[in-house]
Amino acid sequence: MKAKALIALKAAAAILIGLCVVIFFSVNKYGASIVLTAAAIVILLPAGKSKRLKWGRIAFLVLAFAFVLWNISTTDLPKEHTETGFWYFDKVAHVFNGFLKNVFGIGPYQGGNIIFDNIR
Numbered sequence: 001m002k003a004k005a006l007i008a009l010k011a012a013a014a015i016l017i018g019l020c021v022v023i024f025f026s027v028n029k030y031g032a033s034i035v036l037t038a039a040a041i042v043i044l045l046p047a048g049k050s051k052r053l054k055w056g057r058i059a060f061l062v063l064a065f066a067f068v069l070w071n072i073s074t075t076d077l078p079k080e081h082t083e084t085g086f087w088y089f090d091k092v093a094h095v096f097n098g099f100l101k102n103v104f105g106i107g108p109y110q111g112g113n114i115i116f117d118n119i120r
Helices: 004-027 032-042 051-071 087-103
Strands: none
Touching: 004 032, 004 087, 032 051, 051 087
16 A cells, blocks of 8 residues: 555656756756756655665755756846735746747747736
8 A cells, every 4th residue: 555655746846846856848948857857757766775865865856946047046037027925936937927828829939027827
C-alpha cells in the first residue's frame, strides 16, 4: 500500500511540474522549462537504497526549483503593468497572463497589464 501511494504521489508531482513546463514554454522561459523537465524525470526515477543518491536527488530538486524562482524573478515587467504591491507576485501573474493570452489566441505574448480579463 505504501509503495502505491508513493508512486501515485510521484506521478502527481510530475504531472503538476509538466503543467508548469507548458506554461513556461509558452512564455519563452526555456531555461525554467528544461530544468523542470529534468526535475520531473528525476522525481520519477526509482530511489534505490543509496543515501548519497537520495540526498543528491534532493539537492538537485532544490537547485532546480531555486533556478526556476530566479528565472521568474528576472522577468521584465512592462511599464504599463498594474502593481499589486508584491513584486514577485506581479512577475508570476505577468507570466501566467502571457500564457492565457497565448492559449486564447491573442498572442504572441509581448507584455501587458496584469489583468486576468481573458477568463470567462
